[in-house]
Amino acid sequence: MKFLKHLLAIAALITGFVGMPAASAATCSLTANGGQPLRAEVNISTITAASDGSPGTVLATRDIPLSNLDYTCGTNVNAELRMAMGTGSALTAVENVYSTTIPGLGYRIRWPATTWWPNALRCSATQNGSCTITPTALRIEFVQTGPLAAGTMAAGTLGTATLLAPDSSSNQLTALRVILMTPISIAVKSCAVTSDVQVNLGDHALSDLAGKAGSPVVKFPLQFNCPNPAAVGITFNGTAPFGYSTSGLIENNGSATGVAVQLLDSSGFMGVRLGKETSLGTISGAKTVNYNARIYRLPAATMAAGTVDAFAVFTLNIR
Structure with missing residues (x-):
C-alpha cells in the first residue's frame, strides 16, 4: 500500500503543473x-x-x-x-x-x-x-x-x-x-651479434714478454646485423686488475701471474675504456667492427708461466 500511495502522490503533483510551459x-x-x-x-x-x-x-x-x-x-x-x-x-x-x-x-x-x-x-x-x-x-x-x-x-x-x-x-x-x-x-x-666472440691470443714464452708491454695484438671482429636502421652504442665491462688504471685491462682468471688481457680499439693502440659507451653509428643490415686484444705484462708484478683466461661483457644500446 505504501507503494500505491507513492504513485498517487506523483500523479497529483504532475496534475498540478498542467498548463505550465515545458522546459526549453x-x-x-x-x-x-x-x-x-x-x-x-x-x-x-x-x-x-x-x-x-x-x-x-x-x-x-x-x-x-x-x-x-x-x-x-x-x-x-x-x-x-x-x-x-x-x-x-x-x-x-x-x-x-x-x-x-x-x-x-x-x-x-x-x-x-x-x-x-x-x-x-x-x-x-x-x-x-x-x-x-x-x-x-x-x-x-x-x-x-x-x-x-x-x-x-x-x-x-x-x-x-x-x-x-x-x-x-x-x-x-x-x-x-x-x-x-x-x-x-x-x-x-633490434640487432643480432653474428660472429664468434672467442679470441685466441696464442702461446708465448715468458722470454717473449720480458721487457715488453705485452704480446703482439690479435685482431678480432664483432659482426652485427640490424634489420631496421638503428643508432647503436657499445659498452665493454670487465674487472680490471687491482691497482691498475690502464684502459682496457681485464684481470686474468687463469694460472699465469703478472699478466692481464688488454682490449684495444680497431687501431690496435688505444685501450678500450671499460664502462664507457662508444657510438658505432647507425647500423642498417650487416656491419663488422674490428677490435684487438693482447696479453699485457703488469709492470709491478712478477710473471710466472700458466694459462691466460679472461672475459669481458659487451652491451649494445639500440636507439
Whole structure:
C-alpha cells in the first residue's frame, strides 16, 4: 500500500503543473562544412623504435590542417565542445599521453591551438548564438610510454569532439572525428651479434714478454646485423686488475701471474675504456667492427708461466 500511495502522490503533483510551459531544449547544429563534422585523417604506415627507448620520446607526428568549425546551439544558449580520446584508451605516466592497444605506445591530440585532449571549450551565449573556431591544424603525436612491443595498431577512431548545450537539455552532435585511416605496423629495433666472440691470443714464452708491454695484438671482429636502421652504442665491462688504471685491462682468471688481457680499439693502440659507451653509428643490415686484444705484462708484478683466461661483457644500446 505504501507503494500505491507513492504513485498517487506523483500523479497529483504532475496534475498540478498542467498548463505550465515545458522546459526549453536547445538544438545544436554545425553551420559550416555543409553541416558535416570535420575529419582529421591520420596516415602512418610504420613506426620503428627501440624496445627500451626513453618514455616520452615522440616516435611519429602529424599536423593535419582543418577548416573553420562554425556551430550554434541557439540564440543566447551556451555551446560546448567536449573532446574525448578513443574508446579504451587510458592516461599514461607521460603527460597528456593515452594508451593504445600496443604496449609501450601512446598518443596525444592537440586542437585547437594549444589545447590537449581530453578537454572542453565553451562558447559563451551571444545575441545570435554563433560560435567559430578558425582554421587551424590538429596535431597528433605517437609517443613511447615504456618497453615497446612489436605489433599492429588497428585503424579506427582516435578521438571525437562533441557539440552540446550543457546548460539545457540538448541534442549532441559529433563536430570532429580523428581517424587512423590504415593500420600502423610497429617494428622494434633490434640487432643480432653474428660472429664468434672467442679470441685466441696464442702461446708465448715468458722470454717473449720480458721487457715488453705485452704480446703482439690479435685482431678480432664483432659482426652485427640490424634489420631496421638503428643508432647503436657499445659498452665493454670487465674487472680490471687491482691497482691498475690502464684502459682496457681485464684481470686474468687463469694460472699465469703478472699478466692481464688488454682490449684495444680497431687501431690496435688505444685501450678500450671499460664502462664507457662508444657510438658505432647507425647500423642498417650487416656491419663488422674490428677490435684487438693482447696479453699485457703488469709492470709491478712478477710473471710466472700458466694459462691466460679472461672475459669481458659487451652491451649494445639500440636507439
